[in-house]
Amino acid sequence: MALPIYASPLERVWYYTFRVICALVLFFLIAPILIVIPLSFNAQPYFTFTPDMLAFKASGYSLRWYDTLLTFGMQFPGHVRDSTWWADLWQNAKWVNAAKNSLIIGFFATIVAAVLGTIAALGLSRPEMPFRRPIMAILISPMIVPIIITATGLFFFYSSPGFPFPYLTFHPFGLHFGYFSTQDEYGWRLAGTYIGVILAHATLGIPFVIITVTATLVGFDRSLIRAAASLGATPTTTFFKVIMPLILPGVVSGALFAFVTSFDEVVAVLFIGSPDQQTIPRQMWNGIREQISPAILAVATILVVISIAMLSALEILRRRSERMRGLTPQ
Amino acid sequence: MSDMTATTTSVSEALTTADGRPLKAALRRAQSLAKRRAFMLVLPLLAFIVVTFVMPIGELLHESIYNPDFHDNMPETVAWFAANPPSTVPDEAAFTALADDLKTSAAARTVAQVGTRVNYVMPGTRSLFTATGRKAKSLQPPYKDALIAADPKWGDPDLWATMRQVSSSYTADFYLAALDHTHGPKGNIVPVPADQAIYLMLFERTFLVAAAITFICFVIGFPVAHLLSVLPLRTSNLLMIFVLLPFWTSLLVRTTSWIALLQREGVVNDVLVYLGVIDAHGRLQMIYNQTGTIVAMTHILLPFMILPLYSVMRPIPPSYVRAARSLGATSWTAFRRIYFPQTLPGIGAGSLLVFILAVGYYITPALVGGASGQLISNQVAYFITGAGNNWSMGCAIAGLLLAAILILYWVYDRLVGIDNLKLG
Numbered sequence: 246m247a248l249p250i251y252a253s254p255l256e257r258v259w260y261y262t263f264r265v266i267c268a269l270v271l272f273f274l275i276a277p278i279l280i281v282i283p284l285s286f287n288a289q290p291y292f293t294f295t296p297d298m299l300a301f302k303a304s305g306y307s308l309r310w311y312d313t314l315l316t317f318g319m320q321f322p323g324h325v326r327d328s329t330w331w332a333d334l335w336q337n338a339k340w341v342n343a344a345k346n347s348l349i350i351g352f353f354a355t356i357v358a359a360v361l362g363t364i365a366a367l368g369l370s371r372p373e374m375p376f377r378r379p380i381m382a383i384l385i386s387p388m389i390v391p392i393i394i395t396a397t398g399l400f401f402f403y404s405s406p407g408f409p410f411p412y413l414t415f416h417p418f419g420l421h422f423g424y425f426s427t428q429d430e431y432g433w434r435l436a437g438t439y440i441g442v443i444l445a446h447a448t449l450g451i452p453f454v455i456i457t458v459t460a461t462l463v464g465f466d467r468s469l470i471r472a473a474a475s476l477g478a479t480p481t482t483t484f485f486k487v488i489m490p491l492i493l494p495g496v497v498s499g500a501l502f503a504f505v506t507s508f509d510e511v512v513a514v515l516f517i518g519s520p521d522q523q524t525i526p527r528q529m530w531n532g533i534r535e536q537i538s539p540a541i542l543a544v545a546t547i548l549v550v551i552s553i554a555m556l557s558a559l560e561i562l563r564r565r566s567e568r569m570r571g572l573t574p575q
Numbered sequence: 576m577s578d579m580t581a582t583t584t585s586v587s588e589a590l591t592t593a594d595g596r597p598l599k600a601a602l603r604r605a606q607s608l609a610k611r612r613a614f615m616l617v618l619p620l621l622a623f624i625v626v627t628f629v630m631p632i633g634e635l636l637h638e639s640i641y642n643p644d645f646h647d648n649m650p651e652t653v654a655w656f657a658a659n660p661p662s663t664v665p666d667e668a669a670f671t672a673l674a675d676d677l678k679t680s681a682a683a684r685t686v687a688q689v690g691t692r693v694n695y696v697m698p699g700t701r702s703l704f705t706a707t708g709r710k711a712k713s714l715q716p717p718y719k720d721a722l723i724a725a726d727p728k729w730g731d732p733d734l735w736a737t738m739r740q741v742s743s744s745y746t747a748d749f750y751l752a753a754l755d756h757t758h759g760p761k762g763n764i765v766p767v768p769a770d771q772a773i774y775l776m777l778f779e780r781t782f783l784v785a786a787a788i789t790f791i792c793f794v795i796g797f798p799v800a801h802l803l804s805v806l807p808l809r810t811s812n813l814l815m816i817f818v819l820l821p822f823w824t825s826l827l828v829r830t831t832s833w834i835a836l837l838q839r840e841g842v843v844n845d846v847l848v849y850l851g852v853i854d855a856h857g858r859l860q861m862i863y864n865q866t867g868t869i870v871a872m873t874h875i876l877l878p879f880m881i882l883p884l885y886s887v888m889r890p891i892p893p894s895y896v897r898a899a900r901s902l903g904a905t906s907w908t909a910f911r912r913i914y915f916p917q918t919l920p921g922i923g924a925g926s927l928l929v930f931i932l933a934v935g936y937y938i939t940p941a942l943v944g945g946a947s948g949q950l951i952s953n954q955v956a957y958f959i960t961g962a963g964n965n966w967s968m969g970c971a972i973a974g975l976l977l978a979a980i981l982i983l984y985w986v987y988d989r990l991v992g993i994d995n996l997k998l999g
Contacts, residue, residue, distance in 0.1 A: 368616025391935020398631030
């Protein structure tokens with residue numbers, strides 16, 4: 246939007262003022278995200294830039310908070326860093342365990358959300374789908390209903406013994422993985438189990454999968470399916486060879502959204518999880534509420550780096566999708 | 576071929592397929608088969624959502640009207656209430672029933688539950704139940720005198736009216752209480768005393784804060800969305816990172832960084848002191864209050880305003896405004912009469928989305944809200960997992976909040992359509 250040649254002086258002033266305003270808003274958006282990165286290298290336990298940091302002295306910066314992050318909760322953090330130290334880290338370090346939990350829960354929740362969501366999106370984008378609108382409204386509602394309401398509902402629902410998942414009460418192959426229902430004096434229930442948290446997170450991630458996959462299917466040429474069928478492909482072959490490659494960018498970006506939703510979710514974990522399901526957000530939540538230290542900023546920095554990676558992955562997918570569907574960028 | 580011409584030319588006969596079935600029936604069959612196939616694809620997810628989402632919400636709503644603590648543990652008293660009309664003065668039979676129930680529930684260790692249930696309606700009665708429960712075993716007939724001797728409060732007609740009120744398992748009392756109302760002495764509905772009325776104030780505050788956030792998001796999001804939509808795609812994609820990166824960054828990270836920025840010894844205060852705007856002793860309290868909540872939530876929800884606005888603004892042809900200018904409109908008139916009306920769908924979509932999300936927000940107010948920044952969601956958490964410890968009350972507040980959200984969701988669906996919800 247170049248300034249037109251006939252612009253009046255007032256319009257010229259406004260043109261530049263407008264750009265300054267926009268720059269300020271973009272600064273407001275990005276500054277809080279980026280500020281945590283230098284602050285996390287603070288050598289002092291402060292949340293602000295120390296004079297040493299501002300003078301770019303090496304003594305003002307340190308990796309101590311990253312070290313705290315790694316060793317927090319370990320039995321012998323001060324030992325020589327040999328194999329026992331690493332074993333101790335893997336077993337006891339709180340943030341390491343939180344990361345393990347977050348990844349396990351996020352992985353399974355994403356699989357459930359992506360598989361169920363993609364199949365449903367295929368049905369929803371068929372022109373003959375009955376009751377499309379109300380069903381869509383129900384499937385998207387976990388995104389709209391406040392998380393506190395969902396978590397409260399799950400809190401009661403999962404506490405009911407043996408219901409509604411009586412089938413999960415056995416241990417597969419006689420093995421106790423610790424990821425299935427817990428049993429106490431009230432019987433079996435999903436509260437305080439990995440399965441419970443995974444199901445809750447899958448529910449929260451599903452709307453994102455539905456939205457991204459149906460958006461990909463809007464530009465989908467249905468005659469491709471008929472073409473495949475006319476060439477002798479079975480519906481399964483058509484799905485994997487024709488439909489799947491075309492909607493894959495939508496599925497993957499939906500799955501990424503679902504994963505991020507799970508990876509960032511704290512309320513449901515707080516309400517229905519036991520201390521076993523200590524995830525990264527939950528650990529952060531405790532950290533912010535109790536003693537907030539720059540170690541939280543170190544976690545925040547790592548998470549910002551992860552989200553930059555996610556955003557880049559999504560951008561690559563978007564371009565790929567546009568290329569495959571023949572929509573060249575302008 | 577001759578067959579087909581015969582059927583199509585014959586007016587009296589209905590159209591049939593090659594194997595002789597009427598064409599309409601065959602079509603209907605094929606369509607219903609296609610319908611069923613499409614539905615079968617959606618069914619697994621629908622069942623999943625019903626079990627993991629709709630049923631839990633149903634459980635929540637049930638919990639908000641169902642509290643059997645008194646009904647289940649005081650059966651004889653409940654029976655006496657059922658047998659006698661509300662105005663009956665409690666006689667010896669009533670006190671006998673009460674004493675028997677107190678004995679059994681004290682033995683079963685449920686008397687505190689009963690006391691808590693009565694305490695919700697009539698504060699200060701929990702200790703009455705627990706204290707009498709401890710002595711219940713030694714109570715001797717006549718029970719009326721024995722109970723009144725144990726504590727004169729047992730003779731209070733208000734207490735009996737309250738017990739009658741809570742004796743039913745199903746009750747709308749928690750909704751009444753969530754609306755700052757209660758039952759008056761004559762069973763009529765009256766507002767609670769002003770010093771106890773907090774929920775309507777909290778609802779009002781929640782809606783005002785959400786409206787303020789929506790307005791701020793609109794005011795600062797509109798120019799950015801406009802700029803992004805008129806820049807060349809290459810540049811705007813680059814600037815879009817500024818909007819999308821916050822969108823993809825953890826909520827807790829963003830809340831943490833606002834704590835780091837806004838606290839008393841934080842970056843913003845340091846900069847202000849350095850610039851001489853404020854003096855070192857006059858550092859501003861910008862976090863752990865309503866200001867902190869509004870600033871952090873505006874930052875978190877701003878992408879939800881910018882993205883829908885952008886997707887509406889991008890396809891608006893710039894030639895419309897140029898045409899208006901060429902016909903003599905000033906730039907302000909061209910904006911007001913030509914450009915702005917075309918962006919209204921985006922404004923509606925963005926504002927509704929931001930407002931809906933803001934009304935139910937929990938995490939940010941809980942972490943940076945302090946006392947004045949708490950919203951209605953925080954009250955739900957307070958009753959469910961916090962010190963409030965009154966599940967039915969928490970569920971009733973959640974039920975009211977849910978009703979408000981669903982109305983807004985319905986409006987959103989009517990005005991924008993859920994299909995048009997876009998991410999990134």
